[in-house]
Amino acid sequence: MAVKTTLNVHRTLVCCLLFVSFEALAGRYGELFRHLRAGNQLFHDIYDTSLRTSTPEERVVTEKLIEMFCRLGVESSNFMDEHSLSGVSQWYRNNLSPKVSSDLPFKDLDEASYELRQLDLQQEDKPWDTEREIEIQGGYGEGEEPPRIGDTLRQWSSRFEALAQLQGTHLSTEAASQLQNLRLRQRFWQMTINAFSSEEALSDPQTFSPFMDMAQGVAAPFTTMNQSTFSLDGDLISGLSFVMSITRDHGIKSQALNLLRKLNRREGIWDSRDVVKMHELIISGECDSEPEECDLWCVREAPAGIPGIIEQLRRR
Structure with missing residues (x-):
């Protein structure tokens, strides 16, 4: 890329996402990760260039690309x-x-989506990561700390509900789908916070029911299609896999696995069929470790995505 104009940067990032999509569909995770690294490096390279002074319209595109990456x-x-x-x-x-103010609604669903995605990166106090040392990174003033994840989610939820009320029920098909997916992500975060609030919460089906109810609604259009579907975006498969990994309630675990079995869908790096195989191997006892320990070991060491996890589970 000879001249780093905003348009050229956007074109290059879109090409990276196209390659990621192709490799995800083909199951070539090594190549998929290579294209993601290239896109990530580009954000380093252009930080002090054109994107810093782009127009409001160009910045909207930039933020959507940032969210995807x-x-x-x-x-x-x-x-x-x-x-x-x-x-x-x-x-x-x-x-x-x-x-x-938490009373101020988001300007649109895209802004709400962009803000919610930041929870994945900005929050250092992830409730499930009990051994991680909190490291305050840049962007906060002297003496300031980043807000805790629960506080951030509550403020986001307040602004999101205000936006939803303004929009009413007369939404386009695309907007209604985006709203539903945001609610799924919202319930994922609340479920995660609640699940790690106590030992008892991991065994309580009520911890997971709100997310599972929403997941059933999001999954319904895909399970009735009787064909494979793909999206570069989406939190359905990853959320169900997370439920499978942490819940100690057998009813919830069975519900999540059955829903995954009904899906024939890929979302980003997640293939519902591979996820089902992985959890079936864990449940079957082919892994010597406890389920939670097995999940963590496999994720840390597998070099080739979820198929790599499956292969290592079969060998243990």
């Missing part, structure tokens, strides 16, 4: 090196949204 990067980071998200992280840290 953030989502894919977070999900792929278990299979890549620790710097695989550094470019996207740098962008978010240096482009923090100004503090606003």
Whole structure:
């Protein structure tokens, strides 16, 4: 890319996402991760160039691309090196949204989606990561700390519900689908916070029921199609897999697995069929470790995405 204009940067990033899509469909995860690294590096390269002074219209496109790379990067980071998200992280840290009243609705669903995605990167106090040392990174003033994840989610939810009320029920098919997916992500975060609030919560089906109810609604159009579907975006398969990994309630675990079995869908790096195989192997006892320990070991060491996890589970 000889001249780093905003348009050229956008074209290159879109090409990266197209290659990611092709490799995801083909199941070539090594190549998929390579294209994600290239996109992440580009955010480093252009941080001080044209995107910093782009027009409002161009910035909307930039933020949507950032959101896509953030989502894919977070999900792929278990299979890549620790710097695989550094470019996207740098962008978010240096482009923090100004503090606003929790009563002020988001301007649209795209803004709500962009803000919610930041939880994946900006929050250092993830409730499930009990051994991680909290490291305050840039973007906050002296003596300031980043807000806790529960506080951030509550403020986001307040602004999101205000927007939903303004929009009413007369939504386009695309907007209604986006709204539903945002509610699914909202319930995922609330479920996660609640699940790790106590030992008892992991065994309580009520911890997971709100998310599972929403997941059933999101999955319904796909399970009735009787054909495979693909989206570069989406939180359905990853959310159901997360439920399978942490819940200690057998009824919820069975419900999540049955829903995954009905799906014939790919979302980013997640293939519902591969996820089903992985969890069936864990449940069957072919892995010597406890389920939670097995999941964590496999994610840390598998070099080739979920198929790599499956292969290692079969060998243990």
